[in-house]
Amino acid sequence: MIFSLFKGMYKRLFFLFLTVQLLFSVTSFAQTLSGHVQDAVSGEQLLGATVWCEDTKQGVAANIYGFYSLTLPEGKHNIIVTYIGYTPQRFEIDLSMNIKMDINLIAGTKLKEAVVSAESLNKIEEQVQMSKMEIPIDQVKRLPAIGGEVDLLKVLQLLPGVQSGGEGTSGLYVRGGSPDQNLMLLDGVPLYSVNHLFGFFSVFNADAVKNMSITKGGFPARFGGRLSSILEIYMKDGHMKEYHADATVSIIASKLTVEGPIVEDKASFMLSARRTYLDLLIKPLISQANSNNPDVTTDPRYYFYDLNGKLNWRIGPKDRLYLSAFKGEDDFGIASAENYGINSSTLDFGLDWKNEIQALRWNREWSPRLFSNTTLTRSLYNFNTGIEITEQSEDTLSMAALYNSGIEDFSGRIDFDFAPNARHYIKFGANWTNHTFSPGATSLELNFGDTPALDTLLGPADIKSDEAFLYVEDEFELSERLKLNLGVHASILMVQDTSYNSIQPRAALNYRLPGGYAFKASFARMAQYVNLLTNEGLGLPTDLWVPSTARIRPQQSWQVAMGVAKTFGDIEVSLEGYYKGMEGLLSYKEGASFLFSLDTDWEDQVTQGIGNAYGTELLVQKKYGRTTGWIGYTLSWSNRKFDDINSGNWYPYTYDRRHDMSFVVTHDFTDKWTGSAVWLYGTGRALTLSESSFSAYIPDGTGEGIYTFSAEVPSEKNAFRMSPYHRLDLSLTRTKFLENGTRHLIFSVYNAYNNLNPFFAQTDEDDNGNPVIREYGIFPIIPSVAWRFSF
Amino acid sequence: MKNIPTLSIALIVAISFVSCERFADGVVHEVAFPEHSPRLAVTVISGDTDKQIVAQVTSTASVLDAAGPQPVAGAVISLSLGEDAIVYTLGEEDFVDFAYKLNLDDTFGHFDGTMTLNVDAPGFDPVTATNVMPPIPEVALTYEYRGDTTNFPWEEEEVIRDIYTLDLVNHADLDDSYLINVDALYIDAFTLDTLGWDQVRMRSQNDQRITEESITGGLIVSDKNTTGWSNGLADITFYSKSFEYDKEWSPVALRLRVQALSPELAKFYESTGDYLSGGFDLFAEPSLIYSNISSGFGCFGLSSQTIVEID
Incomplete structure (x- = not known):
């Protein structure tokens, strides 16, 4: 087909x-x-x-x-x-x-x-590609980090055009897009959930990563499948000559990375592991608390871990194989037990989610001008939550409910790089992906003694879809002043006996102006066949990945961007403006809730609409010298319109942020001392609040009386704004060079002037008992120390 | 230069200590709310067989107002048919406690055409709404006493149920919605006085056309979900637990009430049910209650009813 x-x-x-x-x-x-x-x-x-x-x-x-x-x-x-x-x-x-x-x-x-x-x-003015940024991992590691745990995504949030979600979270909102519109590639494999600890950390372990870049617009034809950004993160290949290890201990987690040759200059490996130990640290405290009342015990648990691994084998002068894998898991839960006489009860609540990817890659140099890469990948995301209750008296009653959702992809891809001459660089290739979506199934089990009373599985069936694309792009010089990158990306989705196809032209140009300035412009049309159903206010791992189906059409966008760039000495300056139109956006209808809604198909609970985003971004960056860093500023608007939301009227997107600023600086005081500081400011998040209330009635069940009630009326969608967000983080690193390695001691302070940035708002009572709406913050000043040793 | 790292550490420590003072309370600040301009919320729900008209007229209140919404006295409520032909009027003299109630000599009656509700209250902008009374429902009922047995995990014994099968009319040019109730009539076993009709709990089974209305306990049957049902609104089947009529405190009669609802009234029932039964749901987007009143609050809804006595 x-x-x-x-x-x-x-x-x-x-x-x-x-x-x-x-x-x-x-x-x-x-x-x-x-x-x-x-x-x-x-x-x-x-x-x-x-x-x-x-x-x-x-x-x-x-x-x-x-x-x-x-x-x-x-x-x-x-x-x-x-x-x-x-x-x-x-x-x-x-x-x-x-x-x-x-x-x-x-x-x-x-x-x-x-x-x-x-x-x-x-130099920025030489590159045709616009709206793309790379941050060296060494610089990332020197920036302040919450709890001493460096987070790659939080660093990306400091770039113009990239915004965070809530306080401390790793969600990325790029040029007014939603988190599902970011294609997050780890060694070229899509990751569907990049959150640890409910979004406060990302799954990317900086010690295992060698390179990171984000593209916000002007997408080359080789990329597709998402509307807003392409995040590429590549794991280290592994040292080809010597064994090296890097260990870090922070107040949140410890991690160890080991790399080295399997056969010198022929094959190498890299292994990295990270685990939090909050559960281990609080265990003695919990045991102490439980010992006060042995009849009642409570045992909370939370940890996350991730493992990165890579094998790299030079088969011959023209061939190279890579095998990379990642696994990360979060486990949160609480178990309690209560004994009263001969009777007892237990409750166990759990919430866990995990990611896995595997990739096998074969590089081949067919000729000096033709290079290919063939990749086979698997990506899995799975979310489970459940509760189990047991009551033991004369009879035993047990009840268990488990909710499960997930997505699994198998993919094959081939890419060619063809460089016929110095003026042309052509890339072309093809990709096929098989998706299996499990959009939320609930299993229920009820037992009386040994007698099963109920054992059933409820919820929608798995949905399978096939997605494929072909692309070709050519970056070439038309004249000394004009460089172009033209391409086309053609994709197709086959699902439920329905197919959608999309031809997506891509174009980017760089025109050298007098005075060393470069004028850049780009156009990209994008289509997206997977969607994340999410409660905008929370961003929990319960968010549900669903495909485009026979009823749900794909998301599509077009983005045009223009800008100027110039390097002044060792400082790069770029100014870009963009406009993005989106259609087929997916959202829950007002009042819809998917979790444990056993009798309703998720497709009945969603609505599709349109959106736009536009703005201007300024970036001033210094990449070299003892002092490095950047200043970023974004002025932007992002709006949505759905027939079933806000009475069909346009409204600001939850993460519509008028102003967003960041100052990032790293300075090497001496060879031993390095300091860094980050200050950021953002307009407050848009939110909907209950504004007023009214009374009404409905006839009662007999039809002879009435039932009166009061109901609260939400404001226009996202009509309110939380307070502006601003924060200063500081970090100081002491490096000691030892005979057998290097030791780093990293002091950092998150939110140094303790501005309690709002995380949520709710109705409360003031001192006189009158209702008020208050904003609450969750992260105060957090000092931390981390220790790192590498050899 | 050598002192810079030391000074930096001192600065970090100093900032940390100084700012700890602000750490005591997690509250950032109170959100400034615009001043609320009260508007009228009006609810008038009438059926063709009603013997009383109830109109609730309240003023909206800010969520920061501890007193909440208040009834509005002194309003004039009129129901008219066609061009200014006023059929009913309720005024200050009909205001009782929290609502306007007008007892009718006869029933409300069945009206063809568009009815208009106008409410004028001192200090408020007038509000208006329109509605069309649906046709009187035509019902064909098949009733099977003790026709079904089933097991529920929470019941120790097998449950015996009555089966009701209805054929309702699915008008091609109308959005049809029906509210269905079964009532049981009880009498005092000692005085033999009639105690009144009481609602019987009903259950449906795997039928997308039927929604169990969580607030009133009735069933709403709608033609919105007839996709896949070749017979439209025929063969609507539901169940109630069987009574054993020879026992004490058993009902002496059963009846089926079928109300045809205007589309606006059906939306109001459904959205109110969703809102009131929703409670605190961490995973839900905010619910809105449907309104066809020009102020945006409340409902003007009309229905017509057929009652079938069950032998």
């Missing part, structure tokens, strides 16, 4: 590719320099490193596997290779034939060298 639907387009794409091949085959007298850019010590691939020819003023960035391919005229050329945080390497090469060369860069840079590197391709 997929081939019949894609048939016409597939043929066109094939002929387009053939034409391009023929066109570029005439580039005779050109030779190709290709290979990988990697860390000189560890062999870690440096994705995004730039290889720049100073003579021809042409260059290329290494792809996400560190592979580069630069085709130049025959002859001698001066090449410079750069990567943030590494000493640039300059060399001369005589290209009389194709040359394969792996380039090793040495970590560590000085300001002077950094300025040199800033002259190359990685």
Whole structure:
């Protein structure tokens, strides 16, 4: 079916590719320099490193596997290779034939060298891609962190155009989009829930990660499936030459990362584990409390853990295999037991959720100009909550209810990178994904003694769907001043005997203006076939992933962005404006509740609507030197409209935030002392409050009397605003270089001036007993210490 | 330069201690509310066989007003048919406790065409609403005494039930909704005085056309969910626990009441049921109660009724 639907387009794409091949085959007298850019010590691939020819003023960035391919005229050329945080390497090469060369860069840079590197391709005004940001992991690790536990997503929230949800949570709201509109890829595999501890931490362990980037707009054609952002996080490949370990102990969790060669320069591994120990720390306190009344015991529990692992094997000079896996789980619960005489009762309530991914990846260099990556992946998200009650008297009564939801994906993908010459870089590929959605099933069990009275499973059946896409994109120079990236992404969803398809054009341009300024513009149309049903006010792991179905049409958007960029010395400045229109957005209807609503199909409880988001983002960033950091400011609007919500009128999205500012600075005082500070400010969250109340009646059951009642009337949807959010975090790191490793002692303070930022609002009573609406905060000032040792 | 780290630590510690003073109370501040402008909330629900008209007229209140919504006296409530043909009027003289009640010499009556409700009260903007009385329901009932036995986990013994099967009319040009009740008539076993009709608990089974109305205990049958039911609103089946008529305190008669509801009244019943039975649900979006009153609060709803005596 997929081939019949894609048939016409597939043929066109094939002929387009053939034409391009023929066109570029005439580039005779050109030779190709290709290979990988990697860390000189560890062999870690440096994705995004730039290889720049100073003579021809042409260059290329290494792809996400560190592979580069630069085709130049025959002859001698001066090449410079750069990567943030590494000493640039300059060399001369005589290209009389194709040359394969792996380039090793040495970590560590000085300001002077950094300025040199800033002259190359990685200057912001040289890049066609707009609305994309990368933050070096080393810089992330030096920023203040709640409880000493570094969180990658919280750092992303400091970027313009990216906003957080509630206080302390890891949810990302990108350019007015909802959290399900972010494609979060860990080693290229989508993760459906990235939350630990109800969203206060993300599942990404900074010690296991080598690179992180977020794209908010101008999406290249190789990406699809989400409307608002692409978050790419790549795990370390593992050290190819030596064994290394990194251990961190903080007040929240401990973690250990080990990496090293299996066969030197041929195969390596990386393993990382993290676990919280709040449950272990409070266990003695709970035991002490329970010992006061042995007839009543209460045993709360909470922990999360995650495991990251990766194997990396260079099979031959042209082939490389990667096997990566992740597993993370949260377990929250409370068990209580009560004994009274010969009778007793027990209650056990639990809430747990877990993520798993596995990916097998094969890199192949078919020629110096053609590289491919083939990937097979699995991704699983599962949420369970349940309660079990037992009453023991003369008879035994037991009752158990378990609610389960989840999603499981199996996916296959192939991507090609084709660099016919220095002016063109073509990417094309295809992907197929099989989804299985379990949108909430409840099992009930009731027993009297040994006699089962009820054992049943309620709720909707699993839904299976198949999603596929093809893409092709070409980044090319039309003239010295004008660079373009044009592409098309064609996708299809097959579900419940229905199919949806979408042709999504993508375009981005960079036009060099006089004075070193670059004007950038982009257009992207996106489609999304999975949806997260969520209560906007909470963002619990109970949020439900559901597919587009025969009744629920896909989400779609189009986004246009324009901006200017320029580098002043070692400071990058970019200013961007964007407008995003969205349709097919999914939300619960007013009054709808999915949990334990056994007799109602989730599709009856949802409504679809439209939305828009627009704004301006300013980013001033300093990447090099003893002092680094950025200042970000966003002025934005985000609105929604659903027929069944707010009487069909437009309303501000819950996370519509007019102003959002962040100041991030890291400074190396000496080689041993590093300090950092983060200050952020955001307009208060929009919320709906009960505004007034009225009385009414309905006839009673006999029809002869009436039943009167009072009801509260919510305001217009999101008509109120919480107080503005602002916070200062500070951090100071003491590094000690020892004979056998390096020790870091990290002091940090979250919310240093103790501004109790609002987390929720509720009706309360003042001192005179009069009702008032009050905002409550949950996180006061939180000082913490973490200890890290690496060798 | 060497002192900078030490000074930084001192600064962090100082800020921490100074700000701890603000730590005592978790309350941030009270949310400023705009001043509330009271509006009229009006509820008038009438059926063709009613012998009394009840109109509740209250003023809305801010949620910060501890006294809550208050009845409004001095209002003039009129019900008219067509162009200004006033059928009923209720005024200050009909105000009793919290509502306006007008006892009728006869029943309310069945009216064709659009009825308009107008309410004028001193100090408030007038409000209005319209409604159309639905056709009198045509009901075909099949009743089977003790026709079903079932087991419930919470009942020790097998439960014997009566089966009711109704055929209702599904008008092609109307949104049909019916409220169904079964009543039992009791008498005092000693004085043989009539004690009145009491509602009988009913249950339906796997029928999307039927909603168990949580507040009044009746069943609402709607043509909204007839997809997959080729017979429209025929074969509506529900059950009640069987009475054993030879026992003490058994009813002496049963009756079936079927009310055809205007679409607005059906929405009001359903949304009120959702609101009042919702309670505190962490996972629910806020509920709204439907209103067809121009102020946005309350309901003007009309119904017509058929009663079937059950042998």
